[in-house]
Amino acid sequence: MPVYSPPLRDMQFVMHEVFNAVEELKACPPHADIDADTINAVLEEGGKFAAEVTFPLNVSGDAEGCVLDQSTHEVKAPKGFKEAYAQYVQGGWPALSCDPAFGGQGLPLIVNQCFYEMLNSANQAWTMYPGLSHGAYECLHAHGSPEQKQRYLPKLTSGEWTGTMCLTEPHCGTDLGLLRTKAEPQADGTYKLTGQKIFISAGEHDLAENILHLVLARLPDAPAGSKGISLFLVPKHLVKADGTLGERNAIHCGGLEHKMGIHGNATAQMVLDGAVGTLVGEPNKGLPAMFVMMNAARLGVGNQSLGLTEVAYQNALAYAKDRIQMRSLSGVKAKDKPADPIIVHPDVRKMLLTAKAYAEGGRALLMFCTLLLDKELHHPDEKVRKDSADLAALLTPIAKAFLTDNG
Known part of the structure; x- marks a missing residue:
């Protein structure tokens, strides 16, 4: 159990x-x-x-x-x-x-x-x-524009709506300069997006009444490579001017990936077939805007691994106290049992202490990173804000890589 x-x-x-x-x-x-x-x-x-x-x-x-x-x-x-x-x-x-x-x-x-x-x-x-x-x-x-913030942020804040980031496509992973999803400008200032995205965590589900997809795509006149990527907000259900939900948008789940250990999360293949979206930020400047979300995700993935490291350690410890095998090198410890709990064996203790150290050290690293972000956002001293931002930028990929490898 x-x-x-x-x-x-x-x-x-x-x-x-x-x-x-x-x-x-x-x-x-x-x-x-x-x-x-x-x-x-x-x-x-x-x-x-x-x-x-x-x-x-x-x-x-x-x-x-x-x-x-x-x-x-x-x-x-x-x-x-x-x-x-x-x-x-x-x-x-x-x-x-x-x-x-x-x-x-x-x-x-x-x-x-x-x-x-x-x-x-x-x-x-x-x-x-x-x-x-x-x-x-x-x-x-x-x-986001003032209109986008007023229309969408309160619902994300309350949790009534959820969000995703749609980057990866079937033919390209992290090499986003190769993406093909297109965004066609419309007379009313919106865009129609067509393409496919894969590995979209929580891309489709029944937990919330609306899902806001942040989608990377190309405008018709976009330059090649990563310099020609724009960012669009594509809701599952279109949102009316008064904030109520309108018709279903032309974005849907075409299939589910089956990722080991997270079958409970919908890792979705998303199909856009003329889905209506609005531009976030400036044209062809989508990647810097998306990096705000990607950096948050990097720390989030590190935090996932910290959480898994901690729960794995707790369950390993419980198992080591319960599972019996052989006798302790220093003499019988469980005289009422035919063998001692494996926690008495030095190598088992070494593994448990290593896991505990990774959990406690990882927790300190992530707390430090997050404290830097708090200071970057809100400290009154400009130098403190800049120094905090620079150090957070250095440590964010380290936190992700170190904690995920150990987790």
Whole structure:
């Protein structure tokens, strides 16, 4: 039987005793009133949600997986996923570190990072549904037009709508300069997009009433290569001027990938057949805009691996205390059993301590990175903002690579 206990004390130790995060954050005007008790209380409740609501769905959700209805192109998530997401939205969790101007709670990013570590430990497949939305939110917050922000950010903040990023195509992976998806300008200022995208996490599902796809595509006169890429917002359902949902857009799921360990998340092949979208940022400047989301995803993937490292360590520890084999080199330890628990053996202890070190060290690295982002966004001193941004840019790919390799 899998086990998971949120590592709240470890988080508090790193945040308050190693990094003195509250004092660092208080230097930032939006967080001038933050205190350790508030952070601890939020994370305690977040740990309960992760352990009690999403963790019980992990094994059953992976066994059941997602189901695509080929006739309607609708995807149904595993049993319990939709109800858990409704609790997540009702609890206000999507808004944790979002801008109060769009309905957010305005808490520091480091709080959201810790919450998401626990969600990733509890159920990574489920967590990827709301997780991608944070990147979409950040991208629109940084590069969206005033109209796009007012129309879409409140719904992403509340969690009523979710988001994706659509980069990869069947013929090209990370070499985005080769992408072929086309965007044709329309008289009303919108664009019609045609093409295919693959490996789109949470690309289609029944958890939220609308999905906002951020899609990389080419304009008719775009230069070749990565300098000719533009970014478009393509909603699953078109949104009317009053904010209500209109007709279904011409973007649909053509198939589901079956990724080991995350069958509960819809990794979708998305087909655009004249889908209506709006330009995000400037023409042919889509890649810099998308990098806001990609960098968020890099830290997010590192955080996924941290969550998995922690839960793997906890289950390995529980197993090592229960599984018996041979006797300890220093003498019998479990006199009432025919053999000793394997935790007494030096090599098993070495493996457990290595996993524990990776989890605790990885947690410190990610907290440090997120604290840098908080200072980059909100510190009043321009030099501190720049230095924090530069160091975060250096450490982000390291955090992703190191934690994923070890995880």
